[in-house]
Amino acid sequence: MSPEAILTPLVADVLAAAEGRPLVVGICGAQGSGKSTLAAALSARFEDAPVLSIDDLYLCRAERRRLAAEVHPLFATRGVPGTHDVALGLDLIAGFRRGQALSLPRFDKATDDRADGAEPVPAGAKLLLFEGWCLGAEPAPADAPINSLERDEDPDGRWRARVEASLAGPYAALFGEIDLLIFLAAPSFETVADWRWQQEAALARALPGAAAVMSRGEIDRFVAHYERITRRLLRDLPARADVTLWLDADRRCVRIRRHGETAREDADSDGGSG
Structure with a gap:
């Protein structure tokens, strides 16, 4: 069974229980796990x-170049906590909860910059789907390097410490706005690099000649920025997420668990350990 088919009735039940209160549903998953596809499918199911x-x-x-110059060079690369406009995210969610019309920003990964314009959202929306790779992440000590990127480019741990401080501060407030957190759990961190490469290959096909499309070696270095938190999420988030769907390497759900329940195998899956 697809994640969409599994989650549609669950989200419908939560919306009904909210009795008209605006609801933020978070979808967390590593790069390439299908969270954007899932969010788009749920959006279509629930009145756009x-x-x-x-x-x-x-x-x-x-702004990231300024951070790179003033704080640490690794902040030139987008993605880790500390490279987002958290205040903007909090303002958007606050406006959503007040029933206001919204203008959602969009980021152009091909140019590695904020896209011109924004997506208008009419007033009165009751469901906001919020998706991201690190939703629900909690801070931890910035201890010894875990890969060559951290060892060679952050030997004193300044970048790691700033990332963890961001999680402990503004990101905690942003993640605290999530009413229902869904986690798409990859089978391993090693699968994530393969998934991210698939995404980049698709971008290259869609935008031939785009300057920001990365090679496989560049993808491996890029994903190394996320490794510490991704591994932590795979280890810890199933115990805290409201719903966890364990995926196999083909992104099929092989196991499901709602918070407080015993995990069960997906009856329509052909098996797998997740």
Whole structure:
């Protein structure tokens, strides 16, 4: 069974229980796990509910260059906590809860910068789908390097410490706005690099000649920025998420668990350990 088919009745039940109160549903999953596809499918199921990606909250390239110059060079690369406009995200969610019309920002990954314009959302929406790779992440000590990127480019741990401090501060407030958190759990971190490469290959096919399309080696370095938090989420988030769907390498759901329940195998799956 697809994640969409599994989650549609669950989200419908939660919406009904909310009795008209605006609801923020968070979808967390590593790069390439299908969270954007799932969010789009749920949006279509629920009267074109607006979708906000944490990627669309990225600081513009000029702001990240400033962070790179003033704090640490690794902040030039988008993605980790500290490279998003969290205040904008909180303002958008506050406006959604007040029933206001919204203008959702969009980020252009091909140019690595904020896109011109925004997506209008009419007033009165009752469901906001908020998706992102690190939703629900909690801070941890910025301890010894776990990969060559951290060892060679952050030997004193300044970048790691700033990322963890961001999680402990503004990101905690942003993630605290989520009413229902869904986690798409990859089978392993090693699968994530393959998924991210599939995404980049699709971008290259769609935008031939785009300057920001990365090679496989560049993808592996890019994903290394996320490794520490991704591994932590795979280890810890199933115990805290409201719903966890364990995926196999083909993104099929092989196991499901709602918070407080015993995990069960997906009856329509052909098996797998998740």
